[in-house]
Amino acid sequence: MHFKTKSLLAPFLAFTLILPVNIYIIGGTIGAGIQFPFLRYQETYLGTNIITILRDLDYITSGVIGGRSALSILVWALGTGLLIAAIGYFAVRREEDYETIRKPLALLTAGGAAAYLLSCILQYGPLFHGPAGLSVPVGVPLILAVAWYIAKVGDDGDEDED
Numbered sequence: 187m188h189f190k191t192k193s194l195l196a197p198f199l200a201f202t203l204i205l206p207v208n209i210y211i212i213g214g215t216i217g218a219g220i221q222f223p224f225l226r227y228q229e230t231y232l233g234t235n236i237i238t239i240l241r242d243l244d245y246i247t248s249g250v251i252g253g254r255s256a257l258s259i260l261v262w263a264l265g266t267g268l269l270i271a272a273i274g275y276f277a278v279r280r281e282e283d284y285e286t287i288r289k290p291l292a293l294l295t296a297g298g299a300a301a302y303l304l305s306c307i308l309q310y311g312p313l314f315h316g317p318a319g320l321s322v323p324v325g326v327p328l329i330l331a332v333a334w335y336i337a338k339v340g341d342d343g344d345e346d347e348d
Contacts, residue, residue, distance in 0.1 A: 196280075198332045199273050202295065203266075207302050207325030210310070213318050223266040239263055254318075258309035265301030268294050269329075292337035299329035 208221035217230030225238045242259045245251040251259065272294035279287045303326050306314055310321040 195276065195336065198335060199269075199276055199295070202269050202298065202329050202332055203273070205325045205328055207323060207329070208306055209322045209324055210306075211320040213316075221262075223269060239266060254308060258305045261301050261308060262305040265298045265305060268298035268301060272298065288336060292333045295336060296330060296333035299326050299333065302326050302329070 203223050206220045206222055208226075209219075210221065211218045212230065217228060217232075219226050219228035223239070225236055228235050228237060239259075239262070242251070243263060246256045246259060272291055275294060276287065276291055303323055306321040306323045306326075310316050310318050314321040314323065
């Protein structure tokens with residue numbers, strides 16, 4: 187793998203886990219928040235909260251959250267898991283030929299983006315707007331851009347001629 191490609195890939199993958207993925211407004215404008223892969227910052231009439239993905243999963247297993255919201259959270263957790271898997275895959279196989287790791291790495295990253303998008307659709311509807319509120323999945327295109335970079339940039343740091 188060329189130094190330029192290798193040196194950019196690790197920060198790009200790390201970036202996918204820290205960027206804001208979704209900005210949302212809760213139905214009836216009772217609150218709003220920013221959702222990251224591992225947590226969400228939320229302000230409502232009840233106050234300001236930081237809710238981790240582990241807390242959300244605990245809410246599901248304890249029965250506090252159910253139905254469409256629970257499914258949305260589970261799909262969100264899947265997206266985070268796929269991004270973690272992509273980073274782990276890259277860390278373990280980074281010394282191998284880039285051509286052998288490129289496709290699985292791009293698919294894992296794009297899969298994470300797709301899961302986040304599906305999570306937003308499950309919660310807010312196919313137009314990202316409904317009774318539950320409004321969602322703007324701002325980070326999904328950025329994660330897809332990272333997947334595109336992985337898929338299209340070769341060892342020499344240039345786009346492939348496919």
